[in-house]
Amino acid sequence: MSINNHQPLTKKGIKTRNKLLETAEKIFGEKGYFETSIVDITQMAGVAQGTFYKYFPSKKDIYDELVLQLSRDLRAYIKRRIEEQTTFEGAQRQGFSAFFEWVKEHRNLYSIIQQAVLVDPELYKWYYEKLASGFVTSINAAKEKGECKSFDAETIAFGLMGIGQFLGMRWIIWENSDIPEEVFEDAMEFAFRGLSPGKEE
Amino acid sequence: MSINNHQPLTKKGIKTRNKLLETAEKIFGEKGYFETSIVDITQMAGVAQGTFYKYFPSKKDIYDELVLQLSRDLRAYIKRRIEEQTTFEGAQRQGFSAFFEWVKEHRNLYSIIQQAVLVDPELYKWYYEKLASGFVTSINAAKEKGECKSFDAETIAFGLMGIGQFLGMRWIIWENSDIPEEVFEDAMEFAFRGLSPGKEE
Amino acid sequence: MSINNHQPLTKKGIKTRNKLLETAEKIFGEKGYFETSIVDITQMAGVAQGTFYKYFPSKKDIYDELVLQLSRDLRAYIKRRIEEQTTFEGAQRQGFSAFFEWVKEHRNLYSIIQQAVLVDPELYKWYYEKLASGFVTSINAAKEKGECKSFDAETIAFGLMGIGQFLGMRWIIWENSDIPEEVFEDAMEFAFRGLSPGKEE
Amino acid sequence: MSINNHQPLTKKGIKTRNKLLETAEKIFGEKGYFETSIVDITQMAGVAQGTFYKYFPSKKDIYDELVLQLSRDLRAYIKRRIEEQTTFEGAQRQGFSAFFEWVKEHRNLYSIIQQAVLVDPELYKWYYEKLASGFVTSINAAKEKGECKSFDAETIAFGLMGIGQFLGMRWIIWENSDIPEEVFEDAMEFAFRGLSPGKEE
DNA sequence: AATGAATGAGAGTTCATTCAT
DNA sequence: TATGAATGAACTCTCATTCAT
Numbered sequence: 125m126s127i128n129n130h131q132p133l134t135k136k137g138i139k140t141r142n143k144l145l146e147t148a149e150k151i152f153g154e155k156g157y158f159e160t161s162i163v164d165i166t167q168m169a170g171v172a173q174g175t176f177y178k179y180f181p182s183k184k185d186i187y188d189e190l191v192l193q194l195s196r197d198l199r200a201y202i203k204r205r206i207e208e209q210t211t212f213e214g215a216q217r218q219g220f221s222a223f224f225e226w227v228k229e230h231r232n233l234y235s236i237i238q239q240a241v242l243v244d245p246e247l248y249k250w251y252y253e254k255l256a257s258g259f260v261t262s263i264n265a266a267k268e269k270g271e272c273k274s275f276d277a278e279t280i281a282f283g284l285m286g287i288g289q290f291l292g293m294r295w296i297i298w299e300n301s302d303i304p305e306e307v308f309e310d311a312m313e314f315a316f317r318g319l320s321p322g323k324e325e
Numbered sequence: 326m327s328i329n330n331h332q333p334l335t336k337k338g339i340k341t342r343n344k345l346l347e348t349a350e351k352i353f354g355e356k357g358y359f360e361t362s363i364v365d366i367t368q369m370a371g372v373a374q375g376t377f378y379k380y381f382p383s384k385k386d387i388y389d390e391l392v393l394q395l396s397r398d399l400r401a402y403i404k405r406r407i408e409e410q411t412t413f414e415g416a417q418r419q420g421f422s423a424f425f426e427w428v429k430e431h432r433n434l435y436s437i438i439q440q441a442v443l444v445d446p447e448l449y450k451w452y453y454e455k456l457a458s459g460f461v462t463s464i465n466a467a468k469e470k471g472e473c474k475s476f477d478a479e480t481i482a483f484g485l486m487g488i489g490q491f492l493g494m495r496w497i498i499w500e501n502s503d504i505p506e507e508v509f510e511d512a513m514e515f516a517f518r519g520l521s522p523g524k525e526e
Numbered sequence: 527m528s529i530n531n532h533q534p535l536t537k538k539g540i541k542t543r544n545k546l547l548e549t550a551e552k553i554f555g556e557k558g559y560f561e562t563s564i565v566d567i568t569q570m571a572g573v574a575q576g577t578f579y580k581y582f583p584s585k586k587d588i589y590d591e592l593v594l595q596l597s598r599d600l601r602a603y604i605k606r607r608i609e610e611q612t613t614f615e616g617a618q619r620q621g622f623s624a625f626f627e628w629v630k631e632h633r634n635l636y637s638i639i640q641q642a643v644l645v646d647p648e649l650y651k652w653y654y655e656k657l658a659s660g661f662v663t664s665i666n667a668a669k670e671k672g673e674c675k676s677f678d679a680e681t682i683a684f685g686l687m688g689i690g691q692f693l694g695m696r697w698i699i700w701e702n703s704d705i706p707e708e709v710f711e712d713a714m715e716f717a718f719r720g721l722s723p724g725k726e727e
Numbered sequence: 728m729s730i731n732n733h734q735p736l737t738k739k740g741i742k743t744r745n746k747l748l749e750t751a752e753k754i755f756g757e758k759g760y761f762e763t764s765i766v767d768i769t770q771m772a773g774v775a776q777g778t779f780y781k782y783f784p785s786k787k788d789i790y791d792e793l794v795l796q797l798s799r800d801l802r803a804y805i806k807r808r809i810e811e812q813t814t815f816e817g818a819q820r821q822g823f824s825a826f827f828e829w830v831k832e833h834r835n836l837y838s839i840i841q842q843a844v845l846v847d848p849e850l851y852k853w854y855y856e857k858l859a860s861g862f863v864t865s866i867n868a869a870k871e872k873g874e875c876k877s878f879d880a881e882t883i884a885f886g887l888m889g890i891g892q893f894l895g896m897r898w899i900i901w902e903n904s905d906i907p908e909e910v911f912e913d914a915m916e917f918a919f920r921g922l923s924p925g926k927e928e
Numbered sequence: 929a930a931t932g933a934a935t936g937a938g939a940g941t942t943c944a945t946t947c948a949t
Numbered sequence: 950t951a952t953g954a955a956t957g958a959a960c961t962c963t964c965a966t967t968c969a970t
Contacts, residue, residue: 137950156443158359161943172952174947183944213521238442242357249499252491272520275511282491283515290453290487291480298450310476314484318519319473320414335970338933363961373935378962539929558845560761563964574931576968585965615923640844644759651901654893674922677913681894685917688893692855692885700852712878716886720921721875722816737949740954765940775956780941931970939963946956 132179141179143169145193148186153232157187157243187236187243194233195251199258201226212266213316220288220311224303227292234297256281287311331380342380344370346394349387354433358388358444388437388444395434396452400459402427413467414517421489421512425504428493435498457482488512532581543581545571547595550588555634559589559645589638589645596635597653601660603628614668615718622690622713626705629694636699658683689713733782744782746772748796751789756835760790760846790839790846797836798854802861804829815869816919823891823914827906830895837900859884890914 132138147169151160162183166173180186205222209215227234240248259281266272272280291311295303333339348370352361363384367374381387406423410416428435441449460482467473473481492512496504534540549571553562564585568575582588607624611617629636642650661683668674674682693713697705735741750772754763765786769776783789808825812818830837843851862884869875875883894914898906 132950134950140950158443162945163943173945174953175951177945178950241439242359242443252494266520270522273514273522275515275520276507278495279492279508279511280515280520282495283488283512286487286489286491287484288487289491290483293453294479294483306477307480310480311484313474314476314481314519315515316519316521318515318517319467319476319481320517321471321474334932337969341933362959364959374961375936375963376934379933384961534929536929542929560845564966565964575966576932577930579966580929643841644761644845654896668922672924675916675924677917677922678909680897681910681913682917682922684893684897685890685914688889688891689886690889691893692889693882695855696881696885708879709882712882713886715876716878716883716921717917718921718923720917720919721869721878721883722919723873723876736953739949743954764938766938776940777942777957778955781954786940933967933969935965935967937964940961942960943958944956946954948954949952 137179140169140171140175144171144176144179145186145190149190149232149236152187152190152239153235156235157239184244188247190233190236191240191247191251194230194236195254198223198226198233199255203258206262212262212269212271213312215262216284216315217312220308223288224292224296224308227296228302231297234292252282252285255285259284284315287315331382333380338380341370341372341376345372345377345380346387346391350391350433350437353388353391353440354436358384358437358440385445389448391434391437392441392448392452395431395437396455398434399424399427400456404459407463413463413470413472414513416463417485417516418513421509424489425493425497425509428497429503432498435493453483453486456486460485485516488516532583534581539581542571542573542577546573546578546581547588547592551592551634551638554589554592554641555637558637559641586646590649592635592638593642593649593653596632596638597656599635600625600628601657605660608664614664614671614673615714617664618686618717619714622710625690626694626698626710629698630704633699636694654684654687657687661686686717689717733784735782740782743772743774743778747774747779747782748789748793752793752835752839755790755793755842756838760786760839760842787847791850793836793839794843794850794854797833797840798857800836801826801829802858806861809865815865815872815874816915818865819887819918820915823911826891827895827899827911830899831905834900837895855885855888858888862887887918890918 132141144165148160148165151164151168155164162173162176165186166176180189202219202222205218206215209218237248237251240251256278260277263272263275263277263280267274267277291303291307295301295307333342345366349361349366352365352369356365361384363374363377366387367377381390403420403423406419407416410419438449438452441452457479461478464473464476464478464481468475468478492504492508496502496508534543546567550562550567553566553570557566564578565575567588568578582591604621604624607620608617611620639650639653642653658680662679665674665677665679665682669676669679693705693709697703697709735744747768751763751768754767754771758767763786765776765779768789769779783792805822805825808821809818812821840851840854843854859881863880866875866878866880866883870877870880894906894910898904898910
């Protein structure tokens, strides 16, 4: 009995499947989901067109898998960098820092996520809600420890993600550089102590 | 003298062209640029396929025109609402408020902008840089008046846009509601005085 | 009672019709019949699309009219140049000469004729048969006067037309030059006394 | 490894590609390049539209391939027939004869070449220059052996091609018959000894 | 006489997917 | 497991022609 459940059974099969994933990541990132054809992927991966459908039911499926994978990767990466931090501010600094590094190292993956706005809005939503939930947890913890004002955690989570997203876009993606030291410091100061100058006395 | 420069010369022509623009706005907003076909637009607009090409050289052109139009509209809308404000914080509050209202009233247009990430990244960049320049001006003015710390204006501009973008997305687009009063207030407090509780004494 | 018989009734109408003919000649010559659109013609002629159909029932009709016109023109032009000649060879020399001059002056018209191979093979045939009939008449006359061997006149007519056609193509059209003096003389010698060297004694 | 370079990799593929070429030859010949659609070709070849583009990047490409193929075929065919000839006149007689036979056997291919005037003038030029170069070689050889007057070889080459072309067109294509014996003989006599009667004494 | 908006059939081409081998 | 040929629906875009004004 042979059911094509799209799961590779041999070492060679696993290798082929990974090759396809890597190639898709590269091309989706460069040309965008809609401009990428299956032929593009199979050609660059060095396999026949038919082979693609041995491992993925459709074009959309390989995209979904990439998003899930990178969502997990990014969250794990940030988590690892935050763990050793003891203060809320320290953790956030490390978190932002980790995020910017990750974007820099994975420009393609970053691009792939943004494409979800058009490819699959629900997936886009899922990705950010998932990411937000990590923030919410640490914000609530900080509130209890008196390290953060008693804001609505969801509001702050999305606010912080928005800041990270836009700064990363502005400098890493558009400028193709690191986040300048000064920008990072200003952003942190902004986030923790706001725009208004303190009252002088 | 008749040159097919895609500009209507009669009242009837103007009406048809506008009908096409309105229809495109609606369908792009609902189905997304890539899932929208010219047939979709012309059918819903009630004209023949060929008629589309009398007024727009291509699908991309009508998209561009929509983005330009809405970019101007949004900026004008915000500007009008800010003008009467005398303080930096007041102006920002009004600005955010205006932005959220505008997004609520033009969900389709908001969606169209986000699509530019894939449709035309350069246009996407142009849109946000244009928007940012307004922020930069008012931030710099506020710095001189002592109403804002001496941050890099570009950093703050993108930070604020990110906050607005993500909150609008989270509540107006995903939840299909207004921005809750509490969320708005928390966001303003966050932006102007930061996450950290002031030093108690 | 108003019947649109495509004939202009006023001076203005005649002018418009001629403008269309001239423009069509130019564009057909440059871009070819199939690559030329009615819009191309009306735009360059400076009239509205609808105006075209006031004067010509279809694209094919204006083409036909051009071919008929130029067929008459070319034959009249050659005839005028031949009339004063008294010998067969003299007349043929003048005829070739006139043909080459005409081609040079009317590259577009020459091109238009060649297009008939694809546009309307029957018309193409008609054009050359009409042209051949002039040759036949003068060849038969020459045969009676002992100035030409007793060849089949049709054969010689098409042979001479073939020579003219190919030399004109080779130098005037491809090289965009005059027929070189030497080429012309060689061609005449070839036509009248053949390739073989006479018997030496 | 699979690259879609339009070359078939299996026997089945080769068969399909050839079927398309044969069908295109037939339909181009009958209806003309511009009146032939890809649907015409694929329908008659019994394959899906998409299949066409697996083997030919565009309509123009299959046309080009046909022209190149037939150019080689015709030249090879004539060359084979000429080789055994020892005299210039004998070779030319055989050459003309071969050409007429070939046209008769491949009316469609002949038609396809003529279409190049409109489809691709450069290709048309290439075809005749290539053909002419064979003539030039044998004319120059004949001049050295004293079998041909010292004419400019290019002039004679195009003159001879013109004669062949027009006679073939007149009798084989238009009349759909063979070249009549008498026409052939008159043409040869014309070419080798010219129109003028020798001087009587 | 002239305009220009509108039509709609049909063109060439692409591509996700299926299937025989 | 892998191949690559084959499919056919859908796409964007063109253009000769008609028609209301």
